[in-house]
Amino acid sequence: MAKKRIYFFGGKDRKADGNAQMKDLLGGKGANLAEMTNIGLPVPPGFTITTEVCKEYYEFGGKWPDGLADEVKEAVKKIEELSGKKFGDPNNPLLVSVRSGAKISMPGMMDTILNLGINDEIVEGLAKLTNNDRFAWDTYRRFIQMFGDVVMKVPHEKFEEIIQKQKDKKGVKQDVELTAEDWKEVVAEYKKLIKEVTGREFPQDPWEQLEMAINAVFESWNNERAKIYRKLHGIPDDLGTAVNVVTMVYGNMGDDCGTGVGFTRNPSTGEKEYYGEYLQNAQGEDVVAGIRTPKPVTELAKDIPQAWEELKKVYEILEKHYRDMQDFEFTIEKGQLWMLQTRTGKRTAQAAVKIAYDMVQEGLITKEEAVERISPEQLKQLLHPRIDPNEKYEAIAKGLPASPGAAVGRVVFSADDAVEWVDRGEKVILVRPETTPEDIAGMNAAEGILTSRGGMTSHAAVVARGMGKCCVAGCEVLKINEEEKYFTVEGKDVKVKEGDWITLNGSTGEVILGALKTIPGGLSKEAQAILSWADEIRKLGVRTNADTPEDARRAREFGAEGIGLCRTEHMFFAEDRIPWVRKMIMAKTKEERMEALEKLEIMQTEDFKGIFKAMEGLPVTVRLLDPPLHEFLPPRDELLRELTEMEVKGQTNTPEYEEKKKIYERVNELYEFNPMMGHRGCRLGITHPEIYDMQVRAIINAAIDLTKQGVKVYPEIMIPLVGHVNELKFLEERVRKIADELISKAGVELHYLVGTMIEIPRAAVTADEIAEVAEFFSFGTNDLTQMTFGFSRDDAQGKFLNYYVETGILPEDPFQTLDQTGVGKLVELAANLGRKTRSSLKLGICGEHGGDPKSIHFCHKIGLNYVSCSPFRVPIARLAAAQAVLAEKKEESKEKVQEAGK
């Protein structure tokens, strides 16, 4: 038997051939028209030609498959029966719309033709039948215009020109002021235009019109804008579109007519109410054209009461049936309500949360479904202050969206100025070429940070994300003049001076002139409820990356179950520490170095106490010092420039010169061509063991002190950058020796773990050996991605990585979403090798991927124990981890069904 090519729907008290599950075959629109028919809603009779036919059409080089023409004829006959009208019959004409409808909605990308089936003869019949000349001729000209544009490719403006000419001639402004006679003249001009442009007559045969329209819809699947849209949205090119042929109904036949759109709940707030708008005596196009202002849909109660009663029922039926907020289109023809479309409605993040929560309370959906319905992206939007959606603006520049949210303030150009201005009550945005550890106080004071250099992991970006502060980084079009305190924008006539107001959008990277209105972020009680449901579902633990007690507390409020990465170097950068860090590095004698380390130890012990206390009862993974020492010294360029200046000026005999020269020499000694792959992490820990020794003492002493106070502490000491098991062995022995001695001396019960980052490809490949020593692995996927790809992240971004992502050489930025094919393969390999050696091995991830939903799915799939991410990402991770479980369940049940079907 041949495949069924045509599916009917519509008419009263009938079942359609299809249903809502058949979107692959019928497209979204067709499937839902069928579904509405099945649940008893009034749908005008019509049929859907399947997406399979579209594919055949392309296979056959733009020809219909054998038999299709007959089947279409049959189908039209069936509509005729149901509607009681006749296609091509001037006395009782059936007009139809021909609409595209793909499986995945591509709004506005493909073509639609309305009012098809009219011609010179039928228009007269229609006028007689409706007793409405103007309606008939307006309908005819609308058809010619749309058909001429969409099917016969006559430029749209040419039609508009004709109407304009007619209006000029009659001295009127609006289309509605044109009479039936005017439209007759316009129709004549339209037909002439088509002949002129295409060399063909406008087709009078309704069957020819129908065939041409169906082909045009097929063709529109592959028009340029549709292809681009699919590429941008990752929609496969081979799905094809269905074609829906539907009996026309008219909302423009009088005051008992109208057309509108409805939402079953408020898509902006999520409130349950009759939301929507409509236009009396109008066709759908008029709503789109925006010439008349539509009224709230509730006004139908007085305008067309019987239709309103019916519509209210539709609201209830649709929600109950679809169990989600619906966005639908309807037309009322002479008091009779007709449903033209329904689909799941788009909504704001707030609305999404409220609707999902409410529907659970109403018993409409399960908690699992509620969790599935919130996208991580929506949750993210909720968390950061953002520009009021009602603000309209144009950005003057765009940088990297380094840390999300919105910030408004007055521009300052130095960290000191930032602190000073804020002290006197101003709000500021700190604008710098790039930031350094010395800018921390200023960054902390500012509302937001804007830099012209540096990537997504530049100092500014990392620190800002840690602070939960809005940051736009690497905005390279900015030309900053620090001395004269202003910046300009390349290619724009803009000059922003100190004190000027600007607004940053850290979620998009936009820089906007002036102070826009913002609204604060936060989790509503509904959001918190949904997250608690997510917690019941998920298997992955969620920890946070936090370096301060404040961060730790905030993350805990967001639901973090421990710290997965506490970076001790951030403590080294603090203003009161950096002089001692430098002393340690510059020390010439062991005594000098030990003195500096002692000072640092006292401070670090306090740091750890604060963090352990904030995370009482939860594990805290502390990573020992990671960056190379030269990061703590002043920049080499700066020193070279200063020294050269002093040399030229003959100031080489000053003590200042001597001092700087010494620092410069040390910086040169420490200099590395590729610091990313250099003398840092455990390599530093091995060659300078006194630094790690100090840190271990600080961690363990802090834990001992708190344990004595009755605070439960679970420190996990993490050794970074291990590539060979011997590195870890050497340090692990040292750590245990120091820790065990301190603990036994203190006589307390204190359990700690020693583990490592897996961030070097070699560590991943030899994870079986490393697990012999490590009690836990934390995948440092930032560095692992850098080394597996051989990308220096900060360098790559602007130089080629963006280009790679834009041109599709890389499907995604691997620093945002874990590259599962490459880096992920190593992560999975390491997890398996590690667990083979030590079944109790704890596995987590602490790279930025720990807060990325797709990457979290992967972490769930390969069976990690937890993910760790920045505080603001914690709720997102909780949600994504739960969604991973649900997606897996679905996958499994699908497989079961397939197996059962075999």
Add this chain to the structure above:
Amino acid sequence: MAKKRIYFFGGKDRKADGNAQMKDLLGGKGANLAEMTNIGLPVPPGFTITTEVCKEYYEFGGKWPDGLADEVKEAVKKIEELSGKKFGDPNNPLLVSVRSGAKISMPGMMDTILNLGINDEIVEGLAKLTNNDRFAWDTYRRFIQMFGDVVMKVPHEKFEEIIQKQKDKKGVKQDVELTAEDWKEVVAEYKKLIKEVTGREFPQDPWEQLEMAINAVFESWNNERAKIYRKLHGIPDDLGTAVNVVTMVYGNMGDDCGTGVGFTRNPSTGEKEYYGEYLQNAQGEDVVAGIRTPKPVTELAKDIPQAWEELKKVYEILEKHYRDMQDFEFTIEKGQLWMLQTRTGKRTAQAAVKIAYDMVQEGLITKEEAVERISPEQLKQLLHPRIDPNEKYEAIAKGLPASPGAAVGRVVFSADDAVEWVDRGEKVILVRPETTPEDIAGMNAAEGILTSRGGMTSHAAVVARGMGKCCVAGCEVLKINEEEKYFTVEGKDVKVKEGDWITLNGSTGEVILGALKTIPGGLSKEAQAILSWADEIRKLGVRTNADTPEDARRAREFGAEGIGLCRTEHMFFAEDRIPWVRKMIMAKTKEERMEALEKLEIMQTEDFKGIFKAMEGLPVTVRLLDPPLHEFLPPRDELLRELTEMEVKGQTNTPEYEEKKKIYERVNELYEFNPMMGHRGCRLGITHPEIYDMQVRAIINAAIDLTKQGVKVYPEIMIPLVGHVNELKFLEERVRKIADELISKAGVELHYLVGTMIEIPRAAVTADEIAEVAEFFSFGTNDLTQMTFGFSRDDAQGKFLNYYVETGILPEDPFQTLDQTGVGKLVELAANLGRKTRSSLKLGICGEHGGDPKSIHFCHKIGLNYVSCSPFRVPIARLAAAQAVLAEKKEESKEKVQEAGK
């Protein structure tokens, strides 16, 4: 049954208990004493206590296992029977030596005691028996001295002092001038000394002496120098030593006595001759002491003719039996020859080659055995000029052995000076902090290069290796004063000025004051023959890394079968190119850039023609441009310094300033934090496709031109730094388009391949995808090692890598020998994944590991098609590749034997 602990040997017409195969159990010395017994050579009766006993001794905390004491007594009784003497019997005393003997020779590391079994009573008996008072007392004092030193730990000097006192007393200079009476006095003093120092009497009981001596030998296995030796030579600590107890024979009982060493062939030249030396009327110690000059062994013919006749037979028997050159010790006691030891003799590289070759000609060994007997290290020694082995010297400094060989010349401090001095006929060594592309001419002119900075892949090192020129790099103790043209050495009172003579040893990294004598390198006809036998055996192909026709020709002479890596950037650095390269980089318009590229294309085309011609009939893999563009511009620091100077001096309005500023800005634009992982290789090829396009045209046009002339050309175009298959896809399509168009236009038959380097971990992990596009893989194990370990090679070396290797954190420098556990795992994975996708995939390696024997074994094992290495390494690779096959065969037959035994 208890394990056999004691093995006999020696005596006439007897078989020993052991044989030469039992080195594990008997040690080298014991096993060969047994073997010599078995083949009928005269060995004094004795026995070996096994290494197992030594292990038990340590297990039991320094005690003999039960029953050993009785077994030793039994064993001594057996010697007594064979020798007809009696241990401890003053009338016919048996004296013995007690010697260590481990499985692996550790010359001089462990202890030996001679003349054991003598005491106050026996010395008198011995005097009577030999009728030689002086001999008896001399023997006694020798024993006390040795026993006191070795067993009782009395400092050696104390004994010497006593002898000196005696000599002073008698007013004589030499030991031989002392009489029996003198020795008697000395013996009395010795015994007093021992009592004083140890509080114990010197033991008179021969059995006590024996037990103490055996224990001392056991203990010597773990003395400090032995432990250090084992660590240095990678000998396991748990092997233990055997103990050999042997009847003493005396070469110092008159003129029909003597002692000596022999080599069955000349260990220096390899000539087959009676080589060796002996001392008449002397004991072995006297040879070692070097007091008398030994005579050539051939003089025995007139000194002790009957012994000489016997010894000549020994030469023949040993060689025939051991089938290798032997180094043996003998003693003649009253005309009777006794063999005390034999082992495979150490020899020079020259001798090794000649002996192996000759033995094949003589039918003594097979070609396979000859190939096995030459070590790659020996071959390496042959290839480079080297310091005359007769030269004695002390180095003033030691750097990295960056490029092997020796160089002698006068010091100059700039490339220009080097060229100038050489032009006027001088030989120079170029001494620089580090070299840059601008130094190439100077480097080419110099005999050798010495730098104070940079690692094994620094510019100096890489270029020098390419030139086959001696280079010592990264000699950090050198303090170079370029302006005043001298250098000093940290911690030494040395100042070397321009024009001073120095010598470099590039194989060791040594820098030596003055002009040492050197001898040239090269392959003898014997070496070439052995290599041709290796060629018949090996399965791996051997190609070369060559960037110039000269290199290509040289490598071909050395046996290269193609070029595995031709680095096109080295062409860019040439003096006539670099201005055009810079123009290309600085170009503001497309026209400017295209003009520069056209110039470069003409030059590159000529380059490739030269190389293809030199490699006629063989494949040539050309790697497209790899380094980042900023490598071709002047260094950033230098520009910054110059600009700052001009700014301070107010010269900012000069065109020179403008020009410099422009370059500086471009350098800054191109600046990268981690250039190693930056915008280079295919990343540059993708974002700047015009550069690769130019190179492809140059390659293909060169090939077309030569093809038209009838030269056979097989170009293989290699795309570097691929991490994702899409990178390769993009470029491969472009390469093929250009190449195919040129070829079809030219109408010639030309076959080329397109492939990629596998040097990014991600490429290795996704090799199955990459092989869909690549026709060959070349493993770039330098970069792959860098990224797999996360080591920046140049940075790592001095900062922590050397430390890692010294302390054993890493077993070997992974840049010299491929890290099989980590990097090797990725290489093997990639090879397997690649071949799974494309069975015809050609696999090679072009990192420096391609010339490292251990790494070559690995490449053979995992089934690569070829290795590629620098020209001077080609013979080494040929040898190592053959040895890999032979080692594998041995392994297989061992496994077969084991299986059969099951």
